[in-house]
Amino acid sequence: MRTSSSKPKALRKSKHRWTPEDDAYLAREWGELTERTMRQHLGRSKKALILRAWRLGLPRQSQGKVHVKKASVRVGIDRGTLQLILAECGLRVEDAAPVSLAPTRAGFRQKVVDVDAVAALTVTRDTRTLTLTAWARLNGGYWSTTTRRFARLGLRPAGGGDNLRYPIALMDEIAEDGASPDAGGPWRDLWRRVIATPDLPTAPWVAALAAWDLAHADDAGRAWIEHLPLRARELAAELATTIARPEPIVSAPPSACAPPAARSRRAA
Numbered sequence: 348m349r350t351s352s353s354k355p356k357a358l359r360k361s362k363h364r365w366t367p368e369d370d371a372y373l374a375r376e377w378g379e380l381t382e383r384t385m386r387q388h389l390g391r392s393k394k395a396l397i398l399r400a401w402r403l404g405l406p407r408q409s410q411g412k413v414h415v416k417k418a419s420v421r422v423g424i425d426r427g428t429l430q431l432i433l434a435e436c437g438l439r440v441e442d443a444a445p446v447s448l449a450p451t452r453a454g455f456r457q458k459v460v461d462v463d464a465v466a467a468l469t470v471t472r473d474t475r476t477l478t479l480t481a482w483a484r485l486n487g488g489y490w491s492t493t494t495r496r497f498a499r500l501g502l503r504p505a506g507g508g509d510n511l512r513y514p515i516a517l518m519d520e521i522a523e524d525g526a527s528p529d530a531g532g533p534w535r536d537l538w539r540r541v542i543a544t545p546d547l548p549t550a551p552w553v554a555a556l557a558a559w560d561l562a563h564a565d566d567a568g569r570a571w572i573e574h575l576p577l578r579a580r581e582l583a584a585e586l587a588t589t590i591a592r593p594e595p596i597v598s599a600p601p602s603a604c605a606p607p608a609a610r611s612r613r614a615a
Contacts, residue, residue, distance in 0.1 A: 421466070437578070467574055
């Protein structure tokens with residue numbers, strides 16, 4: 348007759364012992380990386396990660412994050428919009444992983460997000476981008492005319508739907524400089540490079556605004572970029588190097604700026 352072990356399944360010894368390097372990785376990345384990423388790196392199950400974190404005295408993995416419902420209430424958007432914004436920014440809602448010897452299924456079904464990241468990305472999206480429909484309405488035009496105009500200028504990405512958002516600065520530049528297909532401009536050139544980039548990790552507007560802010564904004568203006576995933580930040584930094592920066596204005600000494608008559612009087 349077989350006797351079952353008195354230890355719960357999660358407490359039984361693993362065939363692979365935890366090494367000091369494994370413990371250091373878990374302690375360093377716990378609360379930073381997703382459970383799936385750590386599981387793949389360490390080659391262990393979710394329960395094994397939770398058990399080891401408990402033995403190491405690590406806090407809850409969802410530290411600094413709140414439930415999706417609470418985050419949507421704080422930011423003032425519905426849950427669907429919240430998930431859409433995260434998807435556009437290359438992020439996703441994560442599973443809460445409480446440190447517990449006997450985690451409940453309900454605990455793993457809880458979805459959490461970084462509310463500060465959601466707030467920063469939402470403000471950037473809502474204040475600096477518009478759809479073509481909204482822009483045409485604000486400028487007294489028609490959506491169909493605006494869509495054809497962007498397509499003729501090579502600014503409408505392949506597969507871009509009606510809900511695709513564009514930087515307002517790009518739209519203003521087109522409105523001011525005309526609709527010639529050969530016309531250029533800093534925003535127009537940047538946008539073309541963005542939509543020509545294969546396998547974008549984010550929506551085009553995210554990459555364009557992040558690159559522009561890295562090239563022109565101060566530290567406060569760049570703060571929202573820190574919430575983007577690493578691949579998106581690296582792409583933005585690469586695109587920022589292609590943006591022409593304005594030449595600094597060097598003021599001449601007062602004597603050189605004075606008219607000849609004034610200089611002659613001083614000389615006399």
